[in-house]
Amino acid sequence: MAELTYREAVAEGIAQEMRRDEDVVFLGEDIGAAGGVFKATVGLLKEFGPVRVRDTPISEQAILGAAMGSAMTGLKPIAEIMFSDFLAVCWDIVANEIAKARYMTGGQMSMPLVIRTANGGGSRFGAQHSQSVENWAMMVPGLKVVAPSTPADVKGLLAAAIRDPDPVMFFEQKSLYPIKGEVPDGELVDELGTAKVLRDGDDVTICALAAMVPRAIQAAEILSSEHGIEATVVDLRSLVPLDTKTILRETAKTGRLVTVEENPRLCGWGAEVASIVADENFWDLDGPVIRITTPHIPLPAADELEDATMPSADRIVREVSEKID
Amino acid sequence: MASKPKAAKGEGRAKASRKKTSAKAKSLANDDIGEETRLKLWRSLLEIRHVEQRAYDLFLQNLIKGTSHLALGHEAVAAGFATAMEKDDWTFCTYRGHHHTLARGASMEGVLGELMGRECGLLQGKGGSMHLTSVEHGAMGSYAIIGAHLPIAMGAAWTSQYKSTGQVSVCFFGDGTTNIGAFHEALNMAAVWKLPVVFVCENNLYMEYTPIGDVTAVENPAGDRAGSYGLPKIVIDGNDADEVYRTAQEAYAKARAGDGPSLIECLTYRHSGHSRADPGDYRPPGELEAWLKKDPVPRYRDRLADFGIDKKVIDGIDEKVMQQVEEATEISKASPTPSLELIEKDVWADGGVAWRN
Numbered sequence: 001m002a003e004l005t006y007r008e009a010v011a012e013g014i015a016q017e018m019r020r021d022e023d024v025v026f027l028g029e030d031i032g033a034a035g036g037v038f039k040a041t042v043g044l045l046k047e048f049g050p051v052r053v054r055d056t057p058i059s060e061q062a063i064l065g066a067a068m069g070s071a072m073t074g075l076k077p078i079a080e081i082m083f084s085d086f087l088a089v090c091w092d093i094v095a096n097e098i099a100k101a102r103y104m105t106g107g108q109m110s111m112p113l114v115i116r117t118a119n120g121g122g123s124r125f126g127a128q129h130s131q132s133v134e135n136w137a138m139m140v141p142g143l144k145v146v147a148p149s150t151p152a153d154v155k156g157l158l159a160a161a162i163r164d165p166d167p168v169m170f171f172e173q174k175s176l177y178p179i180k181g182e183v184p185d186g187e188l189v190d191e192l193g194t195a196k197v198l199r200d201g202d203d204v205t206i207c208a209l210a211a212m213v214p215r216a217i218q219a220a221e222i223l224s225s226e227h228g229i230e231a232t233v234v235d236l237r238s239l240v241p242l243d244t245k246t247i248l249r250e251t252a253k254t255g256r257l258v259t260v261e262e263n264p265r266l267c268g269w270g271a272e273v274a275s276i277v278a279d280e281n282f283w284d285l286d287g288p289v290i291r292i293t294t295p296h297i298p299l300p301a302a303d304e305l306e307d308a309t310m311p312s313a314d315r316i317v318r319e320v321s322e323k324i325d
Numbered sequence: 326m327a328s329k330p331k332a333a334k335g336e337g338r339a340k341a342s343r344k345k346t347s348a349k350a351k352s353l354a355n356d357d358i359g360e361e362t363r364l365k366l367w368r369s370l371l372e373i374r375h376v377e378q379r380a381y382d383l384f385l386q387n388l389i390k391g392t393s394h395l396a397l398g399h400e401a402v403a404a405g406f407a408t409a410m411e412k413d414d415w416t417f418c419t420y421r422g423h424h425h426t427l428a429r430g431a432s433m434e435g436v437l438g439e440l441m442g443r444e445c446g447l448l449q450g451k452g453g454s455m456h457l458t459s460v461e462h463g464a465m466g467s468y469a470i471i472g473a474h475l476p477i478a479m480g481a482a483w484t485s486q487y488k489s490t491g492q493v494s495v496c497f498f499g500d501g502t503t504n505i506g507a508f509h510e511a512l513n514m515a516a517v518w519k520l521p522v523v524f525v526c527e528n529n530l531y532m533e534y535t536p537i538g539d540v541t542a543v544e545n546p547a548g549d550r551a552g553s554y555g556l557p558k559i560v561i562d563g564n565d566a567d568e569v570y571r572t573a574q575e576a577y578a579k580a581r582a583g584d585g586p587s588l589i590e591c592l593t594y595r596h597s598g599h600s601r602a603d604p605g606d607y608r609p610p611g612e613l614e615a616w617l618k619k620d621p622v623p624r625y626r627d628r629l630a631d632f633g634i635d636k637k638v639i640d641g642i643d644e645k646v647m648q649q650v651e652e653a654t655e656i657s658k659a660s661p662t663p664s665l666e667l668i669e670k671d672v673w674a675d676g677g678v679a680w681r682n
Contacts, residue, residue, distance in 0.1 A: 107676065
């Protein structure tokens, strides 16, 4: 076991796969010589050279077009979109082209590519560099959607995403880049579409993703010590495929579901999870589903405003303790 | 490659030579294109012309639904570029892509069947007119969002550069595409990375219903932008299959030599409206008639005669192609509608559509 930061795990995951497969290439803005604006790709240019690790102009459509064109002709590209907000300028390539090519052509095309991007708030960057947009990707048929919360999951899920024959949107939560965690030594390949139960409790099931996972765990400890409420915490890790078996099993066990998401209120992934549980676990529920989200507003920049906007451990504790007795 | 003169010159040569057929016929052996290739070009022109006309007829019979963008008038661009390609080169085109798909060798029933939503269609009815694709023929997709496929073609060229395969990606688009961001992003990156990709603008003078000159800052929408990416300005007569073929050869040779992309503007004209819904009323009187005089198909028929090729051979190919179109039409009409099982197939590489366990 080695202790790695979340950002180091990104580079480790990419390097592990580039070492084993010559067809894996990596492109994006400032990813090579600069090592990434979040320093998540340090060392890759040095190890793999400028033919496989390619710095690009600020041309997001060209970056993702290059990824798609190379993926459909035999490479396995990893493309970085520096901030997930920038997906809006190349969403055509993602939603209209990459996601639909296999289906529209009756299976003639394969799209083994990964789009990595720094997602989410907590870094005081304001509304155009802080959005949590994994739900945009979740809505488009043909995209797999992954969002890890720990360094070990970053490395293992990134490796799995690179090996996956389908397009994977890989959302790294940018405020998590400095966090540290134990990562198993040697080759690490996880499985997409699998949630993890991180804490076991009998009273309520909290489903969370990415940066909301450590907050949910912290909230669960406070709920236990201060309110006598024991929470199960499920890290979804992947929205597509969605591990509904784990969600339904863990919700049936406690009879209560809480979703904690960074998304603005409307059509966040929590709404889909709530809908599935209401459809399929209705008779196991002991009370209404609780959705904890960012309000339906653009994310503000200042410390106090951003902190008061995104779901915090305190807010999770407050909402859960008030609504569950 | 320097800037090329426009249509008039080549046309003038052809007309002049018509009067002295026998002299021209004697020089056939020294011709850079040659009879065999010319007959290939001829067949390709006819296949496109007759299939597109048939598609139009099938619309009127309500056997083709949705929309469709015919390439009547654009035949020489597709025939010239495709005939100059190697088998494993890759074509990327737009929603106006029937001609490019046919030119790579996709079957007529594959094209007509897809337009009619039949099982025999290239995509078994899942894509429709605007998404014709035949990967086995190197027809790597028809893209219905303006500009999207320029970066995608550039990406395919990255594969051939990375793997040193010598394959060229050829990307066709209309004049309207030159005003969208993806065009400029792709041109720049392809030039910086020196990728083996050939960008071909089919300038038919109209972006959908609007004259391209009314909405573009330069006279040649593609040609005048080439300098921005360190590329020579190339504007050619897109209704002259020979000129297109020769230009394609040069661009492919440059790409295969590792000397990077080309941007070629082909001047042409669509004989019908933008799409099924458009009668083309916005065109000034006389414009269509003037362009019909430069119709690439009869023009090439004259060219073949100028080179002394037997009329029987020329007409024989025409008859054979018409017969193929008839057969393809019957096959498509007889083909069943697609199985409903296809709805839940092929979102993922495992063949399925599951998003949950």
